[in-house]
Amino acid sequence: MPSPGDNRRPAAMDLLACLSVTNLFFIVPVWHDLLVHPDPYLLRAGVDPRHYVAALALLAALAILATGLVRLARARSPQALGYAVPLLLVLFFARYVDYHPLAPWIGAAACELAGLLPVALVVLAFWKKRKKLMAAARATALIAAPFLVVTVGNATSELQEAPLYQPAPLAPPLVKTCENCPFVFWGILDEWDQQYGLEELPEGIALPNIERLIATSFSAREAYAPAGETYLSLPALLTGKLVKEAHDTSPRELSLTLGDTDGNPAGHAKFSRAPNYFDRMRARGYESALVGFYHPYCRAIAHSLASCFSYAVREVQPELENAHSLSGAMGFWLARLITGAASPEREGKTLWWDGSAAEELEAQLFNVLDNPRYRNVFLHIPLPHPPAPPGDDYFDNLLRVDALVGALRKQLEQSGRWEGAAILLSSDHFWRLAKWCERGPTTRRERSFTGCETDHRVPFVIKLPGQREPFVYDGAFNNVISGALLEAVASGELTTARQVAAWIGAHSTLAKSPYFYGSPVNPWPDSKNGEEH
Structure with missing residues (x-):
């Protein structure tokens, strides 16, 4: 002074x-x-x-x-x-x-x-x-x-x-598309578990639509995800590379430390610049549409997509997201200075825990499916990810997954695309029961039925074009190869379940991931903001 x-x-x-x-x-x-x-x-x-x-x-x-x-x-x-x-x-x-x-x-x-x-x-x-x-x-x-x-x-x-923070420009329309290529759908059902999301279900919980799909599909009994959280798994699935660590560098960018099968660093990449599944499908003449949550796909990889909708998981304080005028904003901060009050919730709130995200994502998905231009559709949805809406639990969320699979089949059948479609359903990580039982919320049914014991396996179900018989695969592998597998199916290289089994055996170098438990940016089970995805 x-x-x-x-x-x-x-x-x-x-x-x-x-x-x-x-x-x-x-x-x-x-x-x-x-x-x-x-x-x-x-x-x-x-x-x-x-x-x-x-x-x-x-x-x-x-x-x-x-x-x-x-x-x-x-x-x-x-x-x-x-x-x-x-x-x-x-x-x-x-x-x-x-x-x-x-x-x-x-x-x-x-x-x-x-x-x-x-x-x-x-x-x-x-x-x-x-x-x-x-x-x-x-x-x-x-x-x-x-x-x-x-x-x-x-x-x-x-x-x-x-x-x-605004969506990045989408890819320009393709001059020439693959007219006779099969329709491809890849669904990532967040935190879908093999043991308690498919094999062992409580009394009164039935998944008829999923069972009907499995009856005409290739299904694996021992598939694993590339990481134990969405922050790492989704970039790994879309790039086809294991991700050891991830750090945000801007609203549009995630800096990735790639990993090898032994848990060692194996190079670095930018999520927005790394070649991804959609780029490779575009090279085959596919216009891709993405409907997802958590990652800001429409900011990071919009350049690879013909259509994009992403549901963010967090917001800043509502009063900071929109200012009515410059003078109003100055008055707002002057009042804060006089009172000395900082916002008690400066980190905003989580936007998807009430079930509204899944509903909006489903609506967006079926809008995309109505457009025949998009022959490659990717869905990432927070189902059956806990928590469920009030009064429900993980197993009730499984019923929502089953209803979604039924609605997907119905729409594709009505448009004449189901029979010739390639449909892949899997997950980005297992049901992390140890974390949920320790920190909640969990229900009595969840705790008593599972004993809070974690199984690291995730479902992996792929219906090939024209497939009508089931095929069960017992080999252990990691679903980080999902994108490459779908590319081989789309190209016509793989047409039978036995060919898929042989392809997985030849291309899989990893089963359980060394990155199940997070990264320094969003470590699990003690992630920042108290949440893991």
């Missing part, structure tokens, strides 16, 4: 000191809410850019106002500045005592008193030496000035990233 005296001190130095002090007051709640948020890669949308502009404009306006008041006070009443600094110290520290870890236990009021007591003692100790206190405060403000570069730089960077 500028010290009292004459006004010969350069105005620029006063402005810098006032900017620095104002910026410190902005830490909570402004920068706390604008710059501290969850993984941007998973967010539905970023903060409205007007909020960043409003915060920067408000910072500048308040600093200019403070500079004017300081220079006016120095010229007319230098003594007033000596009283202002202790007051600012009290106000500054009062903003942070509510965030003390003891606040939930002893109450905000008690925490404020306990927090302000040492500040008051310091102020009293220096009351008669206000000039020294002023000099120390001004020096502190100037020392903290470089922090301006950090906060303003981060705010500017976030502002520039705002367009990256």
